[in-house]
Amino acid sequence: MDIKTWLVFVSIAVALSIGGYALSTHWASPSTLNGKIQAYPDSHNTGKAYDAMSKQNAASKTLRQLVSPIPTQPNIDKEKAKIGWLLFKDPNLSSSGGVSCESCHDLRSNGAETTEVSVGVNGQGSRNSLTVFNVGFNYRFFWDGRANSLADQLDGPVHNVLEMDTNWSEITRYVRSSKRYPNMFGHVDLDINERNIKAVLVEFMLGLTTPSSPFDQYLLGNQSALNERQKRGWESFQHEGCINCHRGVNIGGGMVMRFGYFGENKIGENRTNDTGKHSSTQNTKDMYLFRVASLRNVAETAPYFHDGKTHSLREAIQIMAESQLGKTFDQQTTDDIYAFLTTLSGKRPSILEEFSNDSNR
Numbered sequence: 001m002d003i004k005t006w007l008v009f010v011s012i013a014v015a016l017s018i019g020g021y022a023l024s025t026h027w028a029s030p031s032t033l034n035g036k037i038q039a040y041p042d043s044h045n046t047g048k049a050y051d052a053m054s055k056q057n058a059a060s061k062t063l064r065q066l067v068s069p070i071p072t073q074p075n076i077d078k079e080k081a082k083i084g085w086l087l088f089k090d091p092n093l094s095s096s097g098g099v100s101c102e103s104c105h106d107l108r109s110n111g112a113e114t115t116e117v118s119v120g121v122n123g124q125g126s127r128n129s130l131t132v133f134n135v136g137f138n139y140r141f142f143w144d145g146r147a148n149s150l151a152d153q154l155d156g157p158v159h160n161v162l163e164m165d166t167n168w169s170e171i172t173r174y175v176r177s178s179k180r181y182p183n184m185f186g187h188v189d190l191d192i193n194e195r196n197i198k199a200v201l202v203e204f205m206l207g208l209t210t211p212s213s214p215f216d217q218y219l220l221g222n223q224s225a226l227n228e229r230q231k232r233g234w235e236s237f238q239h240e241g242c243i244n245c246h247r248g249v250n251i252g253g254g255m256v257m258r259f260g261y262f263g264e265n266k267i268g269e270n271r272t273n274d275t276g277k278h279s280s281t282q283n284t285k286d287m288y289l290f291r292v293a294s295l296r297n298v299a300e301t302a303p304y305f306h307d308g309k310t311h312s313l314r315e316a317i318q319i320m321a322e323s324q325l326g327k328t329f330d331q332q333t334t335d336d337i338y339a340f341l342t343t344l345s346g347k348r349p350s351i352l353e354e355f356s357n358d359s360n361r
């Protein structure tokens, strides 16, 4: 561990012992970032995915790395997850019968979609779809971090008139009356109700992990998993300060921070006037607070940022440098960090292959 990493590490420990105050409620300037880094919040949403991660961490020499690899196998109940998989792909969950979760979270590609903003049952939307891959390693949900657990998060798309425009009693009625689900729920000893429908959807999403990216192999000790440029990019990512916000298993997904510390003019051309967490709380101190995005598979999840207005990853890196760090990167630093970010792409979630093979049999 070099001295900088160590300092960041110590400040987290200090923040923790003070009581882990929520950075989301502070306007911190980047110079005070280290002192105010929000220790991973105490929400327990991530359940098994997190347990698997802790086990893996405990096994490694450094107990608390700033960035840790994705466990090679998800620790889930596959029978439950498989019901979740079917529900995820089922358009009958929406009011129009035409929109499934998969309409906006494409499981064949990256768990998200390639349009700038999502289109739901009424053909309009305001934010870019987030990928459901590795979602179990996030600590806050949605672009503005407004939900603290995956199960709570589900109320979002289901109730949103722009997305599925329905409610849990409609969904429960449909699942109970369908031909295929009652048997499957019976098989895993679950009654069909809102809680259990959410539970199987969550179980499925916890299984959507993309392990064994080149960077994870590197973290696990394989020096040749990254080339020289990619290693330089990882160095820059740390010493330029990206890691102050993008950290944890998902290299993000844990804190809520202001988008545009160095002024809104630095956050890129033509940004929409989305005010982030403020738009759900109406609290002025929440203006422009957004969840630090996860950078897992980021090279495959264009377009970027909450409004999907940035199409190039290099441009996203430059915007981050200017808006979050007050720096202008030269071409080499941008290219190096870009090269590093491409090493965060892992294997497609193995359960997807497994489930489709089972049903083709």
Ligand code: HEC
Binding pocket: 088, 099, 100, 101, 102, 103, 104, 105, 118, 119, 120, 121, 125, 127, 128, 129, 130, 131, 132, 135, 138, 140, 141, 142, 143, 144, 150, 153, 154, 157, 158, 162, 163, 164, 201, 205
């Ligand atoms: C019409 C498109 C659409 C549909 C349908 C949809 N989503 Fe989403 N989903 C989105 C968008 C857009 C976001 C980001 C919204 C935001 O941040 O305000 C999102 C966010 C999420 C997140 C949060 C990810 C994170 O990292 O915080 C999860 C999980 C999720 N959706 C799961 C689902 C599930 C499960 C369903 C089906 C019950 C579903 N979605 C249906 C578009 C959609």
Ligand code: HEC
Binding pocket: 143, 237, 240, 241, 242, 243, 244, 245, 246, 256, 257, 258, 259, 290, 291, 292, 293, 294, 295, 298, 301, 303, 304, 305, 306, 307, 316, 317, 320, 321, 324, 325, 337
């Ligand atoms: C002060 C905290 C902070 C720092 C420092 C920071 N980021 Fe971010 N990053 C964020 C937030 C918040 C978002 C989400 C912004 C949004 O769209 O609302 C984000 C989003 C991103 C995205 C877009 C991901 C996506 O899927 O759309 C990329 C890429 C990114 N950051 C890379 C970097 C890089 C590279 C650095 C270092 C040069 C960096 N960030 C430094 C907070 C930070």
